[in-house]
Amino acid sequence: MQYLPNILFAIALIAGIGFFVINIRKLTRNIKLGKDINRTDNKSERWKNMIRIALGQSKMVRRPFSGFLHVIVYVGFIIINIEVLEIIVDGLLGTHRVFKGFLGDAFYGFLIGTFEILAALVFVAVILFWTRRNVANIKRFLSREMKGWPKNDGNFILYFEMVLMTLFLIMNAADPAFQQAGIGNPISKFIVPLFDGFSTETVHTIERTAWWIHILGILVFLNYLYYSKHLHILLAFPNTFFANLKPKGQFNNLASVTNEVKLMMDPDADPYATPAQGEEDVVPEKFGASEVTDLNWVQLLNAYTCTECGRCTSACPANLTGKKLSPRKIMMDTRDRLEEVGRNIDANGGAFKDDGKQLLNDYIKPEELWACTSCNACVEECPVNIDPLSIIIDMRRYLVMEESAAPQELNAMMTNIENNGAPWQYNQQDRLNWAKEK
Amino acid sequence: MIVPTMAEMMAQGKQPEVLFWVGAAGSYDDRAKKISRAFVKILHAANVNFAVLGTEESSTGDAAKRAGNEFLFQMQAIMNIEVLNAYEVKKIVTCDPHSFNTLKNEYPELGGKYEVFHHTQFIQNLIAERRLKIDENTLQGKRVTFHDPCYLGRANEVYESPRDLIRRLGVNLTEMKRSKRTALCCGAGGAQMFKDAEAGDKEVNVLRTEDALETKPEIIATGCPYCNTMMTDGIKFKEKETEVKVKDIAELIAEANNL
Numbered sequence: 001m002q003y004l005p006n007i008l009f010a011i012a013l014i015a016g017i018g019f020f021v022i023n024i025r026k027l028t029r030n031i032k033l034g035k036d037i038n039r040t041d042n043k044s045e046r047w048k049n050m051i052r053i054a055l056g057q058s059k060m061v062r063r064p065f066s067g068f069l070h071v072i073v074y075v076g077f078i079i080i081n082i083e084v085l086e087i088i089v090d091g092l093l094g095t096h097r098v099f100k101g102f103l104g105d106a107f108y109g110f111l112i113g114t115f116e117i118l119a120a121l122v123f124v125a126v127i128l129f130w131t132r133r134n135v136a137n138i139k140r141f142l143s144r145e146m147k148g149w150p151k152n153d154g155n156f157i158l159y160f161e162m163v164l165m166t167l168f169l170i171m172n173a174a175d176p177a178f179q180q181a182g183i184g185n186p187i188s189k190f191i192v193p194l195f196d197g198f199s200t201e202t203v204h205t206i207e208r209t210a211w212w213i214h215i216l217g218i219l220v221f222l223n224y225l226y227y228s229k230h231l232h233i234l235l236a237f238p239n240t241f242f243a244n245l246k247p248k249g250q251f252n253n254l255a256s257v258t259n260e261v262k263l264m265m266d267p268d269a270d271p272y273a274t275p276a277q278g279e280e281d282v283v284p285e286k287f288g289a290s291e292v293t294d295l296n297w298v299q300l301l302n303a304y305t306c307t308e309c310g311r312c313t314s315a316c317p318a319n320l321t322g323k324k325l326s327p328r329k330i331m332m333d334t335r336d337r338l339e340e341v342g343r344n345i346d347a348n349g350g351a352f353k354d355d356g357k358q359l360l361n362d363y364i365k366p367e368e369l370w371a372c373t374s375c376n377a378c379v380e381e382c383p384v385n386i387d388p389l390s391i392i393i394d395m396r397r398y399l400v401m402e403e404s405a406a407p408q409e410l411n412a413m414m415t416n417i418e419n420n421g422a423p424w425q426y427n428q429q430d431r432l433n434w435a436k437e438k
Numbered sequence: 439m440i441v442p443t444m445a446e447m448m449a450q451g452k453q454p455e456v457l458f459w460v461g462a463a464g465s466y467d468d469r470a471k472k473i474s475r476a477f478v479k480i481l482h483a484a485n486v487n488f489a490v491l492g493t494e495e496s497s498t499g500d501a502a503k504r505a506g507n508e509f510l511f512q513m514q515a516i517m518n519i520e521v522l523n524a525y526e527v528k529k530i531v532t533c534d535p536h537s538f539n540t541l542k543n544e545y546p547e548l549g550g551k552y553e554v555f556h557h558t559q560f561i562q563n564l565i566a567e568r569r570l571k572i573d574e575n576t577l578q579g580k581r582v583t584f585h586d587p588c589y590l591g592r593a594n595e596v597y598e599s600p601r602d603l604i605r606r607l608g609v610n611l612t613e614m615k616r617s618k619r620t621a622l623c624c625g626a627g628g629a630q631m632f633k634d635a636e637a638g639d640k641e642v643n644v645l646r647t648e649d650a651l652e653t654k655p656e657i658i659a660t661g662c663p664y665c666n667t668m669m670t671d672g673i674k675f676k677e678k679e680t681e682v683k684v685k686d687i688a689e690l691i692a693e694a695n696n697l
């Protein structure tokens with residue numbers, strides 16, 4: 001019986017982590033549904049970006065208020081993991097505050113003291129975040145796409161953090177030996193008087209309960225990530241690593257198109273030539289994207305990483321002038337559809353079964369896509385280097401090249417380029433007239 | 439105005455120092471033609487040996503590409519590259535950030551590798567080489583604000599060369615609340631220039647003009663023919679055309695130097 005808590009703890013730990021691993025597997029499988037793209041060049045710059053942007057939060061602090069609060073919560077999260085490590089060792093070995101003896105009173109006290117202060121700061125930051133989200137009428141939290149789950153998700157995370165921080169402090173406060181040592185309790189010592197007059201027994205029960213709920217809460221939180229925008233605490237790292245390094249104005253040249261254009265323009269090319277070996281059964285490629293599987297894996301990783309913060313949308317000229325386009329919604333739609341495709345694959349024994357839906361039209365409407373000025377403000381703003389513009393352009397490519405469904409005026413513009421070499425209807429022979437006028 | 443073409447140069451067995459890529463707007467649009475002429479005046483003043491393609495120039499395909507027509511873009515690109523390579527062009531300068539971006543970033547993969555300059559960068563070099571001086575008395579003290587073109591600014595991180603030139607004019611340069619990497623688009627990019635806007639509650643160029651007007655400018659400086667059109671329309675919409683002028687940096691320099 002003596003080992004029962006240890007065994008229960010081990011079971012909880014294994015279940016928690018096991019479930020998490022299963023979900024992460026699904027996540028990587030889904031991301032790999034995307035087309036291949038090489039993003040392993042220039043490794044040193046990629047590492048630098050990751051360290052600066054994901055670890056160093058450099059783009060986060062461009063908005064000083066939310067940036068500062070975010071840094072507190074983020075540092076709190078990272079450092080508190082040392083505490084979690086102690087809980088895990090204690091839980092498995094049945095020890096109590098095992099690091100104390102190990103690290104020495106002074107250093108241990110310093111560490112736990114720091115955590116307590118951070119926990120208090122995180123608590124305050126979380127309350128401010130909650131107020132911004134729910135009371136302060138900030139436009140980017142009130143957009144159309146932020147109703148229902150996205151709104152609740154944002155709040156759940158904040159409640160979670162409040163509860164976890166409180167439990168941590170109660171757990172310390174209800175540990176008489178720790179309090180008597182008088183090290184590392186700068187915050188919890190103010191909670192101690194609450195337990196005045198409680199029996200030793202009761203205080204111990206409080207301590208154990210807080211301890212258990214704290215660690216179980218962390219395991220639940222870990223598994224909640226997969227279902228939440230909070231996934232960014234993990235994916236921000238690969239996402240910034242694999243982000244585009246080229247100039248933002250440089251759009252990729254579709255290789256499939258290059259081949260066809262070269263064939264078309266090469267007078268010597270034989271259209272009936274037998275394809276080179278290995279090319280016989282190549283399915284003609286679809287131009288552009290109408291479904292998540294037409295996007296590349298970096299775009300899909302982007303979708304899972306999106307924190308729904310709306311910084312992109314709040315900088316988008318189309319959105320600022322009341323058009324339907326919201327780059328955040330583009331990312332959220334992509335993720336929602338990808339999840340749906342993933343569930344479909346799971347339900348159908350590993351193969352996707354046509355559900356009569358796709359990303360284009362069922363989630364993202366052409367009207368949204370056509371409102372984009374390709375200005376890159378969204379890309380510049382995103383604190384984790386997501387590129388909503390690349391998805392918008394890939395979908396426009398599908399609309400134009402597969403469906404010939406561009407707005408009428410754009411068709412006219414393109415016809416002009418084709419016939420006169422200019423988007424307007426002028427004669428190419430008049431190209432130099434400007435030099436002769438005054 | 440003397441504007442030599444590559445064909446003429448070739449006939450004389452000469453190779454110019456730089457090709458001036460005029461662009462469709464700079465060739466046909468009445469407002470943008472003035473920018474092309476102002477820039478040519480500057481090139482002449484600095485004794486730059488340049489040429490244009492003239493009737494051999496065609497659309498870079500930028501608008502087609504942003505609209506999603508990769509086919510049309512690549513056809514245009516490959517045709518242009520054939521012409522440029524036949525003339526052995528090495529250096530290109532253009533007043534159009536869209537042409538600049540496309541020639542600089544998207545052509546190399548398709549076989550067109552050139553050194554490409556935005557005219558503000560090119561003029562900056564002319565000053566550094568002491569081939570051009572800007573008179574800082576003519577426009578002295580005027581309140582000027584600069585609108586960053588997305589395809590020069592965010593797209594290629596060129597924020598300083600236009601500002602450097604404006605400062606050399608001896609004017610009072612003010613920044614809008616959204617500037618440099620947070621600048622707001624004029625509303626023309628991504629092929630929006632060629633179509634009606636989607637339903638909304640405002641036009642983008644009007645919002646951007648409001649940003650500019652907040653700085654109480656006498657002149658809104660631009661470095662892109664499309665931004666120029668959009669801001670000019672915005673100023674008309676706000677009925678401010680008598681107080682505020684929209685000018686390309688090349689025009690301001692030509693004006694300052696009485697060219």
Ligand code: SF4
Nearest residue numbers: 316372373375376378
């Ligand atoms: S690139 Fe398109 S989606 Fe992104 S901010 Fe500009 S207009 Fe909005």
Ligand code: SF4
Nearest residue numbers: 306307309310312382
């Ligand atoms: S794409 Fe980036 S900026 Fe936009 S909501 Fe997602 S995380 Fe925020």
